[in-house]
Amino acid sequence: MIFAIMDLIIRTYGRLKGVVMKKRLSWFQLGILAIIAAGLLSGCKANVVTKINGDGSGKFSQEIGFTKEELSSLSSLGSGVDFCSTLGSNNSVSGQSVNQEKRGDETWCVFETPFASLDELKTLYSSSDTSVNDLSINNGQLHYNVTINLSGANATTGLLQTKWILIMPGRVTNHNADEVKGSTLTWNLSLGHETNLFADSSTKGGLSSIWTIALVVGLICLCMLVILIVAVVLFFVIRNNKKKQTLEAAPVITQ
Secondary structure (H helix, E strand, O other): OHHHHHHHHHHHHHHHOOOOOOOOOOHHHHHHHHHHHOOOOOOEEEEEEEEEOOOOOEEEEEEEEEOHHHHHHOHHHOOHHHHHHHHOOOOOOOOOEEEEEEEOOEEEEEEEEEEOOHHHHHHHHHOOOEEEEEEEEEOOEEEEEEEEEOHHHHHHOOOEEEEEEEEOOOOEEEEOOOEEEOOEEEEEEOOOOEEEEEEEEEOOOOOOHHHHHHHHHHHHHHHHHHHHHHHHHHHHHHHHHHHHHHHHHOOOOOO
């Protein structure tokens, strides 16, 4: 996936230099050309985002962020809303959509591809140096385990600030992510290294077992408190009624 993003950048650089690239370059060639392009796009940011639903469907996105200075360097590709479309024109995938977003002062190109099942996601991953060790749903649990091999790109360190983002369908129970926020996991990838990413989650959103138990206990205590209050109120009402009846029934003593 990262190499696919690099391919977009390298193709961009090729256009700037008038080089026609009719087919996708090998990863080794990409690494060599990336050294040349590093001086042009040394601060480029990239996100690889996978959102998986409880039924195994979802969306796979590749995002590239550019600063104003980088956009200025790429002005020959055009500007405005056509920039991202032009950037991805030679890298289209069936069903892929291209969006251009403003995030602060940066412009982000988002290449999004939906998938209907985990098998389709595996196919998307197989087009890059991403090995799927386990990507399955068993007994209501989603198991995610992949290995990202960037060891052949050690010469490009510093070219990209790359994040691998995984959005799980429910409560995350196990992971080795660098950052976690709810069901969103983020790994900071290092080019030039091989990284194993794993995570498990339920396939449905919901509270953790601890919080579920606490909620049930709380509801039981609340019900008991309401019953106690009602019982106390009834006790005093009945007692007062009995006192009133006793006083009314008592004989009147006259002298």
